[in-house]
Amino acid sequence: MPNAIVHAAERKAFELVLNQVIKTANKEDGYIKVIDTAQKFLGDTWKPEAFDNLRKTFTKGEKYANFFDRILRDVDPEVVKGLFMAFGFEAGYVGYHETRKNAEKYNINVPWVILFDPTSACNLHCVGCWASEYSRTLNLSYEDMDRIVTEGKALGTRGYVLTGGEPMVRKKDIVKLAKAHKDCGFxxxxxxxxxxxxxxxDMKECKNIVLSMSIEGLEDATDNRRGEGVFDKVMKTMDLLRENRLPYGTSICYTSANYKAVTSDEFLDFLIDKGVLFSWYFHFMPTGNDTTMELVPTPEQREYMYHRIREVRGYHGGKEIFLMDFQNDGEWVSGCIAGGKAYFHINPNGDAEPCVFIHYSGANIHQNSILECLQQPLFKAYHDGQPFSDNLLRPCPMLENPAKLRAMVHATGAKSTDMSDPENVDHLTHKVEEYAKNWAPVAEKLWASDHPDYVPKTEDQIQGISDEG
Structure with missing residues (x-):
């Protein structure tokens, strides 16, 4: 844990910076002055060129300066401050340094974010949702959730993402948890x-909770997957959040059927008009015995997403919304972030899984501490194997390097954690082998186009790496 006196002093300094942001943002060079102050405070957390890029990006009138103007105009300033303190200072700054120290101390991955499912229950039954097939009676108790956060904080982890099931089924416990751990972001x-x-x-009182709402596109696309009338309910929720001056984003699973619709100008302008500030894009993953490859984007469709997301969020032009593509943005996070490198997942049965899409484990929070979960053989294999490719457009040990996941699961004795129909790792990895083979040459071309010193691998070299596992 950080020294209490140092922590308090640094927190106060960070608060002063945030106050300066809110006070000076709309003035000439306001953001530049804030970035100058932030660089002095953050020191070696970021490289100097990162701050230089920020200065160019946040020049008055530029896209992201306008974007943050919108945040400060539309969101309660006290909520803005609370969220930046929780996710920026506590998780991003204090947590980052503490997790790095403990990762070195224990020679394991220690994440700055932990995902966990408060419940398997959900009020919807969405097509293609792996969690929807689980029993709806599984729950982490409040005591379980409090212990996850308490033990996580002891290792430096101060960012928590709640998934499901539908986490809001447990909203009273979530509020209680957020109030008990004000030094964490949820x-x-x-x-x-x-x-x-x-x-x-409750969110306005806590100031450390933010929502990301799942949406499949416009009304027909959303209701076809999630049920009739769901789109209208989500729109009413967005309106309610906006009336309360609370920030929010969306979570979008892109598939072979919707990839263009969910990145179209029409759709993105619609989200911005509704007040959406950010959106997480997730490549459809064929997890589960009954899941086929039909909805998995083709290599051509994935390449389209690669270019489109970069176009939309570019420093100039594009849209005033922040987008993240969790399959094509491996470059910015050094490849696969699972297995505790940046995060891991705890399902409602308590199993500690390397990834929300990789349902294998050798540890459970009901028998193991968080530290012991991170020390399990499967997570150690992730630690030793990352990055799984020197081309970070092929980051995943399942989707792009299936032989590596297969080898890790067999070598460590990890068991399937699927609670309805356990999927053998050989079945899962065999299912995606053709996809991995077809994506590899496209990824090599794209990576080489952005990295002039990179020599693209031949098909024989790629196949040789795949065969080694």
Missing amino acids: MIFTNGTLVDQQFCD
């Missing part, structure tokens, strides 16, 4: 149908 991935005024009031 992001909730939700279908958006259970938010009411009381929860908005």
Whole structure:
């Protein structure tokens, strides 16, 4: 844990910077002055060129300066401050340094974010949702969740993402947890149908909770997957959050069927008009015995997403919304971030899985501490194997390097954690082998186009690496 006196002093300094942001943002060179102050405070957390890029990006009138103007105009300034303190200072700064120290101390991955599912219950039954097939009676108790956060904080982890099931089924416990751990940030991935005024009031009081709502596109696409009337309910939730001056984003699974629709100008302009500030894009993953490859984007479709997301979020032009593509943005996070490198997942049965899409484990929080979960053989194999490719457009040990996941699971004795129909790792990896083979040459071309010193691998070299596992 950080020294209490140093921590308090640094927190106060960070608060002063945030106050300066809110006070000077709309003035000439306001953001530049803030970045200058931040560089002095953050020191070696970021490289000097990162701050130089920020200065160019946040020049008055530029896209992201306008974007942050919108945040400060539309969101309660006290909520802005609370969220930046929780996710920026506590998780991003203090947590980052503490997790790095403990990773070195124990020679393991220690994440700055932990995902966990408060419940398997959900008020919807969405097509293609792996969690929807689980029993709806599994829950982490409040005591379980409090222990996850308490033990996580002891290792430096101060960012928590709640998934499911539908986490908002447990919203009273979530509020209780957020109030008990004010030095942590909590992001909730939700279908958006259970938010009411009381929860908005709770978020304004806590100031360390933010929502990311799942949406499949416009009304027809969303209702076809999530059920009739769901789109209208999500729109009403967005309106309610906006009325309460609370920030929010969306979570979008892109598939072979919707990839263009969910990145179209029409759709993105619609999100911005509704007040959406950010959106997480997730490549459809064929997890589960009954899941086929039909909805998995083709290599050509994935390449389209690669270019489109970069176009939309470019420093100049594009849209005033922040986008992240969790399959094509491996370059910015040094490849696969699972297995505790940046995060891991705890399902509602308590199993500690390397990734929300990789359902294998050798540890459970009901028998193991968080530290012991991170020390399990499967996570150690992740630690020793990352990055799984020197081309970070092929980051995943399942989707792009299936032989590596297969080898890790067999070598460590990890068991399937699927609670309805356990999927053998050989079945999962065999399913994606053709996809991995077809994506590899496209990834090599794209990576070489952005990295002039990189020599693209031949098909024989790629096949040789795949055969080694």
